[in-house]
Amino acid sequence: MATEKIGRTLLVAAAVALGCSAMVSLAIQFLRPVQDAYAQLGRNRAVLAAAGELPETVSDRMVVSRYLDLDVRMVDMSSQVFVDSSPVGDARLYDHWALGEGSPLLLHVSAEATSDQPSLLPRYVPVYLVWEGQTLHRLVLPIHGQGMWSTIYAYLALNGDLSTVAAMQVYRHGETPGIGDRIEDPKWLSTWIGKRVYDDTGRSQLHVTRGSSDSPYRVNLITGASVTSEALGNIVRFWLGPQGYGPLLQALRGSTLPLNPP
Amino acid sequence: MNYRQYLTRPLLDENPITVQVLGLCSALAVSRSLRPALIMAASVFCVLVFSNLAVSLLRGVLPRSIRLILEVTIIASAVIVVDETLKAYAPDISQVLSVFVGLIITNCIVLGRAEAFAMRHGPLESVADAVGNGAAYAGILLLVAAIRETLGSGTLLELPILPTTASGGWYPPNEMMLYAPSAFFIIGLLIWGVAAWRHKANRSPHSELETQPAHLKYQETAG
Numbered sequence: 001m002a003t004e005k006i007g008r009t010l011l012v013a014a015a016v017a018l019g020c021s022a023m024v025s026l027a028i029q030f031l032r033p034v035q036d037a038y039a040q041l042g043r044n045r046a047v048l049a050a051a052g053e054l055p056e057t058v059s060d061r062m063v064v065s066r067y068l069d070l071d072v073r074m075v076d077m078s079s080q081v082f083v084d085s086s087p088v089g090d091a092r093l094y095d096h097w098a099l100g101e102g103s104p105l106l107l108h109v110s111a112e113a114t115s116d117q118p119s120l121l122p123r124y125v126p127v128y129l130v131w132e133g134q135t136l137h138r139l140v141l142p143i144h145g146q147g148m149w150s151t152i153y154a155y156l157a158l159n160g161d162l163s164t165v166a167a168m169q170v171y172r173h174g175e176t177p178g179i180g181d182r183i184e185d186p187k188w189l190s191t192w193i194g195k196r197v198y199d200d201t202g203r204s205q206l207h208v209t210r211g212s213s214d215s216p217y218r219v220n221l222i223t224g225a226s227v228t229s230e231a232l233g234n235i236v237r238f239w240l241g242p243q244g245y246g247p248l249l250q251a252l253r254g255s256t257l258p259l260n261p262p
Numbered sequence: 263m264n265y266r267q268y269l270t271r272p273l274l275d276e277n278p279i280t281v282q283v284l285g286l287c288s289a290l291a292v293s294r295s296l297r298p299a300l301i302m303a304a305s306v307f308c309v310l311v312f313s314n315l316a317v318s319l320l321r322g323v324l325p326r327s328i329r330l331i332l333e334v335t336i337i338a339s340a341v342i343v344v345d346e347t348l349k350a351y352a353p354d355i356s357q358v359l360s361v362f363v364g365l366i367i368t369n370c371i372v373l374g375r376a377e378a379f380a381m382r383h384g385p386l387e388s389v390a391d392a393v394g395n396g397a398a399y400a401g402i403l404l405l406v407a408a409i410r411e412t413l414g415s416g417t418l419l420e421l422p423i424l425p426t427t428a429s430g431g432w433y434p435p436n437e438m439m440l441y442a443p444s445a446f447f448i449i450g451l452l453i454w455g456v457a458a459w460r461h462k463a464n465r466s467p468h469s470e471l472e473t474q475p476a477h478l479k480y481q482e483t484a485g
Contacts, residue, residue: 009325016320016332020339027343034350042353177360 043095046171050140050155051130068092071129071262077107077121080247081257086124096122097144097153109243117145117238127245131261136160138167141245145235148227150174152183156236158197162249165206168192170232180228188229192219197240202250204241208233268390272398279402279449280456284370288362289403290445296419298358299407303400305344309366310375310399311392312340317380318388324381333376334367341366371399406448414439 041060044067048054053066072091073082088094088105099105099122107123128140137160144153150173157167168189175181182188196216199205208219208230222229238244251257278284285306292302316336317324324332345363348356356363366372375395380388411417413436416424425431438444 004325004327009328012323012325013328013332016324016335020335024339024342028346031346031350035346035353038350038353 040095043171046155046169047128047140050157050167050169051128051138052157052167053130071131072126073129075125075127075245075248077123077125080245080251083124088124091126094124094126096125096142117234117243121243129259132160134261136162136259141239143235143239143244145231145238147173147175147231148180149176152228152232152235154232154235156239158249162253163196163198165192165195165197173228175225175228180225182222182225183228183232185222188222195219197236204237204244204246206233206236206240265387265390268387269394269397272391272394273401274456275460277398277402277456278371278374278395279399280453281460282374283453284374285399286449288365288369289399289406289449290442292359292362293403293407293410293445294440295411295415295417296404296407298355299403301348301352301355302359302362303396303403305348305363306366306369306372306399307393307396308344309337309340309369310372310396311389313337313372313376314380314388314392315385316340317376318383318385321381329381330373330377333373337372337376338367371395402449402452405452406445409448410439410444414444 041063044063045054047070048063048066051070053070054063058066070092074084074086074088074091074094075081076083076086088096096105105123106120109119109121125142127142129136130138130140138157139160139162140155140157142153143156144151146152152173152175153171155167155169155171156165157169158164159166170184170189173181173183175183194216195206195218197204197206199217205217206219207217208221210221210226219229219233221233240246240249248257252259272278274281276282279286279289288302288306293299313333313336317333320332320336341364344366345356348359348363375388375392379391383391408418411419412423416422416426416431416433416435422429422431424433424435427434436444
């Protein structure tokens with residue numbers, strides 16, 4: 001074998017790297033629309049599951065049509081009221097989690113004691129209402145925040161009383177496969193059902209802690225995935241607190257904000 | 263050797279899993295049920311064929327000093343494309359397989375064939391070799407997955423085969439089959455069986471003396 005010239009070695013290395021990256025970028029470019037469609041479907045599914053409207057076997061088409069049937073309201077997080085029209089268009093299609101950094105639709109909130117929670121919140125957030133006749137049956141709230149390694153995105157459904165948990169649904173996360181991803185376990189998520197999110201003084205009080213899951217304000221953490229499951233508790237507490245949906249829910253409970261079926 | 267031998271030798275005599283003991287991690291991890299194993303086998307197959315073909319075509323220009331790096335670059339690119347394709351068209355299975363599709367990069371079978379075979383053979387021979395080895399890997403993976411799913415869940419491709427006691431049948435599922443160690447046992451038994459069979463075949467007066475092909479010496483048993 002002839003001795004190798006450095007120039008040629010570098011040239012071949014660059015050519016192979018260029019060829020490979022071109023192949024990867026092209027593939028991703030072509031596949032992105034399909035992946036996005038599936039991501040949208042997954043989000044619809046998660047919302048429906050939290051709303052209690054997802055039957056066990058259901059076609060993709062049914063998921064979409066049932067999702068579009070939901071009563072969606074847009075919440076303006078700066079004034080904590082429902083808004084009829086917002087600059088982001090159709091609330092059913094709007095994904096407030098897809099906002100890029102530096103988007104004008106992000107809102108600065110003063111980070112207090114909960115420093116591990118987002119200091120930038122989306123200005124407009126879609127929430128989903130499930131009606132039973134004239135009374136509110138469930139309110140599905142999107143929540144997100146820092147897990148152990150990644151941002152956890154989830155849907156929390158409250159009962160019509162707006163102070164007990166109806167369902168908890170983890171939508172997306174990047175926690176450790178096989179360990180942190182046990183927060184998706186339906187068995188564990190079902191232990192959230194019926195927990196109280198506010199104490200008598202109206203403070204957001206739901207915690208994920210070790211032991212004593214008898215308390216209405218406590219969810220037992222997952223052994224082996226304690227950091228991730230505790231983080232989910234922190235996220236819920238933050239989003240139901242004063243910087244999240246707290247004021248909105250208080251107004252709705254106190255009927256100072258009128259709420260009527262569509 | 264002719265093309266037919268390149269295709270058939272890996273299936274038994276030079277099987278990458280049972281004889282060369284390569285690619286075990288994924289064989290252990292994704293063999294719990296048949297459907298993800300099918301997708302995994304297809305993914306490894308595609309990566310193997312692509313990398314063998316690409317390396318074989320480039321074997322004249324790849325500088326010796328950095329050939330391994332370039333081989334891994336080619337393999338890694340193919341794996342990313344396969345991973346993204348799965349995320350687009352089989353998102354559920356992609357989630358089950360999670361990191362193991364990405365880990366095909368470190369599957370010793372792929373780098374082993376690229377380095378030991380494709381670097382010294384033409385494109386057609388290399389593709390034949392990749393097809394043979396891919397099929398051999400798939401065969402073992404699917405066999406292990408079929409055994410584990412049948413005994414562990416009483417189903418095959420999620421269709422009930424053995425009626426489990428939970429659903430009113432007579433078969434109490436063997437839960438151990440759902441955990442990785444059971445794959446160790448099954449693959450161990452397979453390796454034993456194949457080794458015993460080869461031993462017996464080699465002692466018969468008509469067979470040629472078995473000699474390990476020289477290129478096998480390059481392969482490691484870490485993946």
